[in-house]
Amino acid sequence: MVNQYAEDYTLAELMCIEAARLLPREGVAFLGLGLPVLSGTLARCLYAPEIQLCTEVGAFDWRPDPPTVPRAPIGIHDLLLNDGAAMVSDMVDALGTVLMGGHVAFAFLTGAQIDKYGNVNTLVLGEYGRPQRRLAGTGGNTEISCLAPQVFVLMPQEPRRWTERVDFITSPGYIDGPGARRRAGLAPQGPNCVISTMGVYRYDTPDGGETGSCELVLEAVFPHIDAETIRALVPWDLKVADPLREVAPPTPTELAMLRRLDPFQYYLTPGRY
Numbered sequence: 135m136v137n138q139y140a141e142d143y144t145l146a147e148l149m150c151i152e153a154a155r156l157l158p159r160e161g162v163a164f165l166g167l168g169l170p171v172l173s174g175t176l177a178r179c180l181y182a183p184e185i186q187l188c189t190e191v192g193a194f195d196w197r198p199d200p201p202t203v204p205r206a207p208i209g210i211h212d213l214l215l216n217d218g219a220a221m222v223s224d225m226v227d228a229l230g231t232v233l234m235g236g237h238v239a240f241a242f243l244t245g246a247q248i249d250k251y252g253n254v255n256t257l258v259l260g261e262y263g264r265p266q267r268r269l270a271g272t273g274g275n276t277e278i279s280c281l282a283p284q285v286f287v288l289m290p291q292e293p294r295r296w297t298e299r300v301d302f303i304t305s306p307g308y309i310d311g312p313g314a315r316r317r318a319g320l321a322p323q324g325p326n327c328v329i330s331t332m333g334v335y336r337y338d339t340p341d342g343g344e345t346g347s348c349e350l351v352l353e354a355v356f357p358h359i360d361a362e363t364i365r366a367l368v369p370w371d372l373k374v375a376d377p378l379r380e381v382a383p384p385t386p387t388e389l390a391m392l393r394r395l396d397p398f399q400y401y402l403t404p405g406r407y
Contacts, residue, residue, distance in 0.1 A: 139383040145331040146290070146402050148356055150176060151388045152381050153242075153288055153329040160184045161239025162195075162232065164278055167210050167270075169288045170242035172401045175206040176392055186220075188238075190274030192228045195220035206395040229277050241282035243275055247300040248289045250349045250370050251314075252307025252326060252337060254279065255300040262302055272304050279305035280320055290407055291330035291367055298370045308339065308348035315343045332359050334381065338373060347373070354379035 150169060154177035157163065163185045165174040174187055179200040186195040189207075193215035196207075207214045216222050232238060245254035246269050256275050260266035279285055285307070289295055307326065308314060315322060322342025328335040334354040339346035351373040352361055361374045384392075396402050 138385060140386045140389045141383075143384050143389055144402070145356060146404075146407055147389065147392055148381065148384055149288060149290070149329055149331045150402070151384045151392060152334060152356075153177075153286060154181060154388075156327060156329065156334070157182060157185065157242070157286065158240055158284070162186045162188055162237055164233065164238045164241040164274075164282060165189050165210065166241065166243035166275060166278065167273055168244045169401055169407055170244055170286075171210060172206045172392070172396055173288065174242050175203070175395055176388075179203065179395070180388065180391055188228065188232060189215065190228045190278070191225055192221075192223035193219050194223065194228075194232070200391070203395070205397055206401070208400050225274070229274055233274075233277060233281050238278075238282050240284040240286065241278045242286045242288070243278060243305060244288045245275065245305065247295050247297055248287060248328065249297050249300045249307075250372075251309060251311065252285075252287070252328065252348075252350060253300050253303045253309060254287060254289075254305035254307065255302050256304045257302045259301055275305040279307070283321070283323060285323065285326045287326075287328045289328055289330050291332040291364065293367050293369070296368050308337065308343045311348050312339070312343065312345055314348075330364075332356050332364050332367075334379075336375075349373055351375055352378065354381050356381050357383055 150173045153173040157177045159182045188194050189210035191211045196215045197218045245256040247255040258265045324342040335350040336353045338351050339348045353375045365372045
């Protein structure tokens with residue numbers, strides 16, 4: 135029997151591939167800076183030709199042609215996004231007309247830290263007034279996480295990134311538990327999802343943040359990784375689904391396309407994601 139899966143792959147590659155598999159198959163997708171651009175392009179090329187890829191700088195409905203697209207855009211401002219886009223405008227149209235106008239179906243983000251309620255930090259490590267490190271900033275992450283009806287997050291499984299409480303909430307998830315989004319003036323949201331380099335997480339809330347614990351729940355693990363390994367890397371009592379799904383390894387087709395989209399290892403070089 136021929137092995138239908140690739141044997142030589144990295145955890146970061148499987149993270150991007152599994153994220154692309156899980157994205158919805160239609161609707162306007164708002165891609166944040168970094169790995170979401172790579173995974174979103176992969177999803178559009180292999181699984182979801184009907185999704186409309188947009189970025190916060192004003193590229194709308196970019197349509198990469200799978201047989202000929204040379205690579206994924208490098209960032210959210212790459213001139214490659216102009217080729218085949220329905221419209222190229224600016225951030226006012228992207229965040230105002232499209233996002234605030236209610237035309238986005240789901241968003242795809244990443245960041246420096248995430249906590250058990252799905253809040254993401256892209257601004258500062260340590261105390262805001264006396265930071266250990268200033269980060270790149272908010273970009274459109276704040277508006278996107280507040281207003282998109284569904285949010286997917288890519289977050290490498292590293293202790294420095296997974297914290298019980300982020301140092302600064304740039305991008306609110308379920309904030310501090312049930313009802314917190316409503317109290318902050320935000321709409322319910324979900325089903326949201328987090329994909330790490332070891333597993334896939336959903337949230338313990340059936341109604342987008344009004345009930346349940348609103349905490350992350352480990353739903354699936356990557357091959358050869360168990361739940362206890364992941365729990366040891368998370369600083370809170372992580373909930374684990376029963377049964378726990380195992381993510382399928384990449385297929386040769388998935389891996390070949392992903393690597394073709396990142397020929398310079400701009401995204402998948404260790405230390406860059």
